[in-house]
Amino acid sequence: MAFCNKCGQQIDDNVQTCPNCGAPNGVAGNAQNFVNNFTNTADSTAQFDPQDIQNNKVMALLAYLGFLFLIPLLAAPNSRFARYHANQGLVLFIFEAIAGVVTGIICVIPFVGWIIGGILSGAVGIFGLVLTILGIVNAVNGQAKQLPLIGGITILK
Numbered sequence: 001m002a003f004c005n006k007c008g009q010q011i012d013d014n015v016q017t018c019p020n021c022g023a024p025n026g027v028a029g030n031a032q033n034f035v036n037n038f039t040n041t042a043d044s045t046a047q048f049d050p051q052d053i054q055n056n057k058v059m060a061l062l063a064y065l066g067f068l069f070l071i072p073l074l075a076a077p078n079s080r081f082a083r084y085h086a087n088q089g090l091v092l093f094i095f096e097a098i099a100g101v102v103t104g105i106i107c108v109i110p111f112v113g114w115i116i117g118g119i120l121s122g123a124v125g126i127f128g129l130v131l132t133i134l135g136i137v138n139a140v141n142g143q144a145k146q147l148p149l150i151g152g153i154t155i156l157k
């Protein structure tokens with residue numbers, strides 16, 4: 001026997017949809033739980049001025065597009081919301097740069113390094129893309145929400 005991962009109702013192991021609350025269980029439920037946990041990061045939206053958020057969503061979005069994290073810092077220096085996302089964009093940018101150097105070094109090693117380096121750079125590329133999309137979605141939704149795993153790092157106060 002298993003338990004529904006939403007309402008706790010006892011359900012059969014092979015049940016994909018909880019008969020009590022309709023929540024997905026089994027493979028679909030596990031996948032959804034993973035996504036929920038992954039994106040369930042610290043949210044400090046309430047600490048920001050709603051007018052600031054409204055005015056600077058586009059600035060916040062630009063922060064995630066590579067070195068464009070500089071634009072919100074230069075164009076909206078007084079926006080705490082833009083600065084919050086500029087920090088997230090900068091952390092992501094540094095993470096990708098370091099990961100690029102590390103995988104580049106690994107790829108110098110013939111054969112084994114090529115394989116491991118190739119797999120790593122693919123994984124980093126996908127991870128970076130996922131974080132970029134999450135950051136842009138947060139910015140457009142007017143949320144000051146940390147990126148998974150690396151979003152807790154503060155470089156720009």
Ligand SMILES: [Zn+2]
Pocket residue numbers: 004005006007008009018019020021022023
């Ligand atoms: Zn349920």
